[in-house]
Amino acid sequence: MQESIEKAKILIESLPYMQKFRNKVVVIKYGGHAMVDEHLKRQFALDVILLKQIGINPVIVHGGGPQINRFLDRLDIKPSYVEGMRVTDGETMDVVEMVLVGKVNKEIVGLINHCGGKAVGLSGRDGDLVCARKLQMSSRAKGDDIKDAPPELIDLGRVGQVTKINPEVLESLSQADFIPVIAPVGVGEDGQAFNINADLVAGAIAGELAAEKLMLLTDVTGVKDRQGVLIASLSRQDIEPLIADGTLTGGMIPKVRCCEAALARGVAKTYIIDGRVEHAILLEMFTREGVGTEIC
Ligand SMILES: Nc1ncnc2c1ncn2[C@@H]1O[C@H](COP(=O)(O)OP(=O)(O)O)[C@@H](O)[C@H]1O
Numbered sequence: 001m002q003e004s005i006e007k008a009k010i011l012i013e014s015l016p017y018m019q020k021f022r023n024k025v026v027v028i029k030y031g032g033h034a035m036v037d038e039h040l041k042r043q044f045a046l047d048v049i050l051l052k053q054i055g056i057n058p059v060i061v062h063g064g065g066p067q068i069n070r071f072l073d074r075l076d077i078k079p080s081y082v083e084g085m086r087v088t089d090g091e092t093m094d095v096v097e098m099v100l101v102g103k104v105n106k107e108i109v110g111l112i113n114h115c116g117g118k119a120v121g122l123s124g125r126d127g128d129l130v131c132a133r134k135l136q137m138s139s140r141a142k143g144d145d146i147k148d149a150p151p152e153l154i155d156l157g158r159v160g161q162v163t164k165i166n167p168e169v170l171e172s173l174s175q176a177d178f179i180p181v182i183a184p185v186g187v188g189e190d191g192q193a194f195n196i197n198a199d200l201v202a203g204a205i206a207g208e209l210a211a212e213k214l215m216l217l218t219d220v221t222g223v224k225d226r227q228g229v230l231i232a233s234l235s236r237q238d239i240e241p242l243i244a245d246g247t248l249t250g251g252m253i254p255k256v257r258c259c260e261a262a263l264a265r266g267v268a269k270t271y272i273i274d275g276r277v278e279h280a281i282l283l284e285m286f287t288r289e290g291v292g293t294e295i296c
């Protein structure tokens with residue numbers, strides 16, 4: 001009996017959050033590194049279904065970097081990255097789209113539906129949801145700041161940056177009570193595919209939908225300082241100095257930058273959280289303590 005009473009108390013603790021977030025959009029980025037095992041993937045699917053069931057609108061954007069790398073390895077292609085972005089030639093682009101859209105997306109959709117939800121898979125090419133152009137990255141962004149020399153452009157191939165989000169397809173799905181699951185492949189003006197970092201797609205969609213929350217699920221406890229200690233809260237002004245001094249590297253750079261951009265576009269709260277923790281989404285949404293790093 002006592003155990004049941006404790007469960008009821010936990011439900012009551014989450015009541016104010018349920019009321020606050022009802023009818024709000026929450027964009028959840030499910031990183032490839034957080035898709036650890038079948039048990040955790042199922043917990044993720046159940047969390048998302050529960051949000052939908054209580055009237056919150058989850059929009060899922062997934063990654064799949066490690067899954068792409070496993071496939072490239074089979075083809076003997078070595079991946080290379082600049083600031084967390086995969087250098088993507090034509091052959092790599094084919095693999096990226098095949099793995100993200102054909103495999104990872106369908107697995108997540110299948111899992112949510114199997115667990116009792118109603119999910120629909122999309123890529124950014126569907127309904128021109130994510131329009132993109134070639135990403136222009138200057139060598140200065142990489143730290144090659146040699147005196148007064150003009151920065152050179154680094155060619156990352158088919159890597160895109162988001163130019164526009166067309167949310168109509170998401171609105172239709174939401175009206176029909178579907179949970180959208182989006183692969184981070186964008187469409188260029190020429191109709192060709194662009195490979196876009198999933199964090200950046202999630203941030204852009206969260207901004208366009210003026211989401212209540214943007215949550216990035218990854219494989220670390222959150223943003224850590226140089227001593228490896230978790231930073232519970234990070235302000236926008238802290239981000240560039242932490243990149244410049246090397247505290248934030250690799251895949252963490254697009255994450256913090258997309259949180260920064262989403263906040264600038266009116267997203268209320270952004271979080272980087274540990275997707276390896278069971279029910280990380282529910283802990284973040286419905287408990288006082290929360291988990292991971294809040295970027296505000
Ligand atoms: N300061 C930092 N705090 C935490 N993680 C960091 C930091 N700097 C770099 N990282 C790296 O960022 C990684 C997360 O980015 P990424 O590998 O792209 O994950 P995902 O696949 O979830 O998008 C972590 O595994 C960690 O190695």
Ligand SMILES: CC(=O)N[C@@H](CCC(=O)OP(=O)(O)O)C(=O)O
Nearest residue numbers: 032063064065085086196197198
């Ligand atoms: C341009 C670029 O880097 N695109 C990413 C897209 C997938 C992704 O972002 O996956 P994670 O979230 O699991 O890292 C890539 O090719 O790996």
